[in-house]
Amino acid sequence: MIFLDVQELFSQIETIHPIIPVSEKALSTICRGVIFSKGKNVQEIGHTCKTIYFVKKGGVRIYYFKEATDITESFEFENAFVARAESLFTGKPSRKAIQAIEDTTLIAIDSNKLFKLFDTHHDLERLFRKIIETSYVNTVNRIESLQFNTAEERYKALLKDAPDVLKRVPLKHVASYLGITQVSLSRIRGIK
Amino acid sequence: MIFLDVQELFSQIETIHPIIPVSEKALSTICRGVIFSKGKNVQEIGHTCKTIYFVKKGGVRIYYFKEATDITESFEFENAFVARAESLFTGKPSRKAIQAIEDTTLIAIDSNKLFKLFDTHHDLERLFRKIIETSYVNTVNRIESLQFNTAEERYKALLKDAPDVLKRVPLKHVASYLGITQVSLSRIRGIK
DNA sequence: CAAAGGACTTATCATATGATAAATAATCAT
């Protein structure tokens, strides 16, 4: 029996929706610790997502290809949850991959086992409902920014709301995340 | 006691996650029927969202203003659920309004009462978790289309995936939904 | 029915962003 350190995970859970000890216990039994070095794929394109990850250390991005162009859908760093929703919640293979953008330590939660736990551990279902709600709100806000803000406005908003992303991620990935080419981002940054 | 016809609602629920009769009963006690004529706001900008709507008949849009420009965030028609997530799940006032785009009959579900029911009716929480998951997947897919598809690609995708929207909604609202001006949409439609 | 307003299209010109290429700069592997 190897001990997995789930302290960061449970600290984070505490801030979202506290769960009772028996639920903590149940949850920890379906967690695995996994490590990926920078650049390695955590999950591949075409794989059906059956895992929810929690980032203990480092960071990951979800990305896909459109006509040979690498597009970053999202970044996640310490204390965030990561999953490819369009696969996890539909059971279909994902067109997207998850990649470690730094040397990264993750906790992998088996989603099928988690969903089963929801039957007996009501508080776990509520916890994950709240996590999904938060992710949903974030994507709704992101749609708003992509719908009618200029590339420059989106860049400046990112600079304001998540300056750490700019420090930890290659600009080419930031560019595609913002919905523009790297050259355009460079031009926008160049203007003072 | 006025009888509210919740048949369409429960038929739709059946397709998502069946609930037991006692939960149906509990849910129906927190539902109100409401009617709005075409053009009327169902909820106003600045109002904190405490209602989840189900569309029985007609259709609505969620919209907001960016610098005096009316922007449609989303459309919903028969058998869909509608709420302003960024307000409902955060408790903050919404910058968005909900408007009837046709003469519309809605079922209004009190969200605070619903959230309380989750404590005693586990299946209701699961039902709404699944509804949120589906909405989340839809927004993730929408981000993908806004991130790197051209306006023309987005228009053609809408034409393919939701041709009824084009038939039921003024093009000016479709245009802002697609993230372009009405004039651009008209140009795109004009080509061939 | 007439008038008025709203919806949609078309045209012109302006601009932000894309595509490509080339030059530095930074990072990585041997």
Add this chain to the structure above:
DNA sequence: ATGATTATTTATCATATGATAAGTCCTTTG
């Protein structure tokens, strides 16, 4: 360290979309 990738910037030109304006068509309303 050295050379080889990879990341970033800068420049030029092309293009999709925006802004504005004008005109047509449709709908509403008195």
